[in-house]
Amino acid sequence: MENQILFHIGPLAINDAVVTTWIIMALLALFSILANRRLRLQPGPLQTALEGSLGAIDDAVRAVLPEQADKVLPFLTTLWLFLIVANLSGVIPGVHAPTGHLSTTAALAILVFLSVHWFGIRSEGLKSYLGHYLRPTPLLLPFHIISEITRTVALAVRLFGNIMSLEMAALLILLVAGFLAPVPILMLHIIEALVQAYIFGMLALIYIAGAMQSHQLQRQREKE
Numbered sequence: 001m002e003n004q005i006l007f008h009i010g011p012l013a014i015n016d017a018v019v020t021t022w023i024i025m026a027l028l029a030l031f032s033i034l035a036n037r038r039l040r041l042q043p044g045p046l047q048t049a050l051e052g053s054l055g056a057i058d059d060a061v062r063a064v065l066p067e068q069a070d071k072v073l074p075f076l077t078t079l080w081l082f083l084i085v086a087n088l089s090g091v092i093p094g095v096h097a098p099t100g101h102l103s104t105t106a107a108l109a110i111l112v113f114l115s116v117h118w119f120g121i122r123s124e125g126l127k128s129y130l131g132h133y134l135r136p137t138p139l140l141l142p143f144h145i146i147s148e149i150t151r152t153v154a155l156a157v158r159l160f161g162n163i164m165s166l167e168m169a170a171l172l173i174l175l176v177a178g179f180l181a182p183v184p185i186l187m188l189h190i191i192e193a194l195v196q197a198y199i200f201g202m203l204a205l206i207y208i209a210g211a212m213q214s215h216q217l218q219r220q221r222e223k224e
Contacts, residue, residue, distance in 0.1 A: 004016045006019055015101075015103075016096060017096070017098040017100075017101035017103060017104050018098075018103075020086075020089060020095060020096070020097075020098045021086070021098045021104060024082065024085050024086055024089065024098070025082070027085070028081060028082065028085060035047075035050060054077065057073070057076065057077050057080060058073060060202070060205070061073050061076055061205060064205050064206060064209045065205070065208070065209040065212065065213075068123060068212055071119065071122070071123070071212075072119055072205070072208055072212075075115060076201060076204065076205055076208075079108075079111075079112075079200075079201055079204060080197060080198075080201040083099065083108075083159075083196075083197035083200055083201060084193070084194060084197045086098050086099045086104070087099055087163060087193030087194070087196055087197050088189075088190065088193045088194075090163070090166075090167050090189065090193070091186060091189055091190065091193075096167065097163050097167065097193070099159055099160065099163045099196075100160065100163040100164040100166075100167050101160070101164075102156065102157070102160045104160075105155075105156040105157070105159045105160040105163075106156040106160075108155075108156070108159070108200070109152045109153070109155040109156035109159075110152065110156075112152070112155060112203075112204045112207065112208075113148070113152045115204070115208060116204075116207045116208050116210075116211045117129075117211065119208050119211060119212050120208075120211030120212055123211070123212040123213075124211075124212070129211070133145070151207070155200065155203060155204075158199075158200075159196055159200050162192070162196050163193070163196060166188075166189060166192050166193070167189075170185050170188075170189055173185055
């Protein structure tokens with residue numbers, strides 16, 4: 001999908017995907033501030049929905065990383081919320097989901113890549129964490145590095161390809177069928193957007209969990 005350049009900040013060209021991303025970030029930040037100010041002991045419908053969503057994310061994180069879930073929960077919750085809103089923004093007429101642009105998904109994949117190493121080093125220590133790239137033999141170091149790069153690229157391309165193809169398929173169906181099938185298309189878009197957000201977030205969680213538990217898993221293997 002072609003990026004539309006809206007304006008420039010010095011030498012930087014700002015396209016529609018960047019502007020939409022900024023708007024989503026601002027709306028999520030504003031919504032979080034307002035929601036926190038209206039917390040009650042007797043929750044209303046909105047607070048109940050928010051607590052239920054947060055509880056579902058917490059359960060998913062603790063199922064994979066039970067002992068250190070609190071460390072990664074804020075990051076993964078923010079990532080999941082952004083992905084859901086960004087993917088669903090394509091439902092709005094005239095708005096293209098920023099995750100349908102490779103630049104956005106590449107930025108998200110790089111963020112996950114950096115977070116994996118950040119949480120891994122904080123959990124295991126720098127020396128121990130870097131040491132797992134040399135196990136079980138230093139000869140595997142190049143393969144570990146290639147694996148890190150390829151899975152980051154795959155993470156970016158998978159989300160970009162699915163969201164872009166979803167929007168293109170919806171556009172083609174609307175051109176052929178007109179407005180005879182808007183509701184099924186809308187429902188398909190919503191379901192696929194939620195599924196892709198879930199998959200991206202779960203892969204990020206699995207990668208982070210693997211980094212944080214690398215030394216522990218190695219010790220278990222040595223005992224066995």
